[in-house]
Amino acid sequence: MKTVSLTIDGKKIETRHGEKILWAALENGIYIPNLCGLRDEAESVASCRLCFVEVVGKEQAVTACTEMVTEGMVVNTRGAEALRMARSGFELLLSSLPMDCAHCVKSGSCELQKIAHHLNIKLKSKRFRKLLRELPIDDSSSLFTYDPNKCVLCGRCVWVCRERLGVGVLGFANRGFQRVVTTFAGEPFGESKCQECGDCVSVCPTGALTFKNGKTEEE
Amino acid sequence: MNKKVSTTEEQVKIRQETKQIFKRFGKKRGNLMPILQKVQGKLGYLPQEAMLEIADFLEIPGIDVYSVITFYNQFRLNPPGRHSIRVCLGTACHMKGGYITLDAWKRRLDIDRGETTPDREFDLDSVACVGCCVMAPVTVVDGKPQGKVEPTKVDGLLLAFEHEQEKKSKNENG
Structure with missing residues (x-):
């Protein structure tokens, strides 16, 4: 198999030809904030706008999940411009989330906490005015609880539900601020075609989908 | 919803x-x-x-x-009512309290935006601008723009529909 060598944050890395920067970095222990990306996806949706990195020779920061590695590429994940963009994106995301970590089962394993730590941002960031969605919690499934207020609309659950399992119960509805991950006609999970495999819960980066037994992974 | x-x-x-x-x-x-x-x-x-x-x-x-x-805004989830109520929330109507008007319609008809009353008499929705900002706040009732629609006028418009209904049933009976 053809390999490509590149440098990320001064570290020399060998990876597969055609790989994206994000996965090459993560595989080699270099963390880049990301929410919407899934390793198995053929093409990243690149909607979370958090994985910005700087590539030498490119004028603007690029999203690591869409940028393919090239021979001799030099990547800087901690460039000022990339971090500025990632921080703004993250703070905008936080501005519509409740951030009630003290009462959230996901606390400790939440991707948002990890990203906030990495970007050196307070989870109670005051930069943007808080605007909450105040949507009802769906408690109807016997396996998990869905709290759309904690959803970051990354689409991971939607993707696994249809691609990995071929079910397609989950999807997006509405537009703009009203956009939600939901079922057909917004029916509760308990009444939907959901087969309760729990894969959507396993890929959820936040506390939006959580198992009822309080665990974050399925047993 | x-x-x-x-x-x-x-x-x-x-x-x-x-x-x-x-x-x-x-x-x-x-x-x-x-x-x-x-x-x-x-x-x-x-x-x-x-x-x-x-x-x-x-x-x-x-x-x-x-x-x-x-x-897409062009698609409806609920059946159209006999009378359509379109509350303008364009810039001028917004400044003149279009949201208060919308709330008044919501309260009186007991439905939300994009919904239809159970008797299918009225359907309620909002529009961005109907082009007669001088009359703000505007509500388009059955295709006819009504100006200065404050909550009291909402009551007035509904009363007119009630009268019409009564007249109709009287004519049918008599």
Whole structure:
């Protein structure tokens, strides 16, 4: 198999030809904030706008999940411009989330906490005015609880539900601020075609989908 | 948001009429938009039964049909009422309290934006601008723009409909 060598944050890395920067970095222990990306996806949706990195020779920061590695590429994940963009994106995301970590089962394993730590941002960031969605919690499934207020609309659950399992119960509805991950006609999970495999819960980066037994992974 | 308003009889009819529209289309996913437009053209809205039929026909998950319908403003989830109420929330109407007017309609009709009263007398929705900002706040009632619609005028407009209704039933009886 053809390999490509590149440098990320001064570290020399060998990876597969055609790989994206994000996965090459993560595989080699270099963390880049990301929410919407899934390793198995053929093409990243690149909607979370958090994985910005700087590539030498490119004028603007690029999203690591869409940028393919090239021979001799030099990547800087901690460039000022990339971090500025990632921080703004993250703070905008936080501005519509409740951030009630003290009462959230996901606390400790939440991707948002990890990203906030990495970007050196307070989870109670005051930069943007808080605007909450105040949507009802769906408690109807016997396996998990869905709290759309904690959803970051990354689409991971939607993707696994249809691609990995071929079910397609989950999807997006509405537009703009009203956009939600939901079922057909917004029916509760308990009444939907959901087969309760729990894969959507396993890929959820936040506390939006959580198992009822309080665990974050399925047993 | 998407209350079921149709009866069983209606559901059968909806399914039949939706299926008739398929005759003109192939099973391509790209046909979703034109199919939705044709079905709404025929039924006046897109009921859940129609969505499921379309999903079956195109062999896509029902949620994908629902997703597209809720994304575009042109699609209705509820049947049109006999009278249409369109509250303007354009810039001028917004400044003049269009939201207060909308709240008044919501309260009086006991429905939310995009919904229809259970008796299918009224349907309520908002519009961006109808081009007569001088009259703000504007509500378009059955296609006719009404100016300076404050909550008291909402009551007045509804009263006029009630009178009309009474007159009609009197004429029918007498």
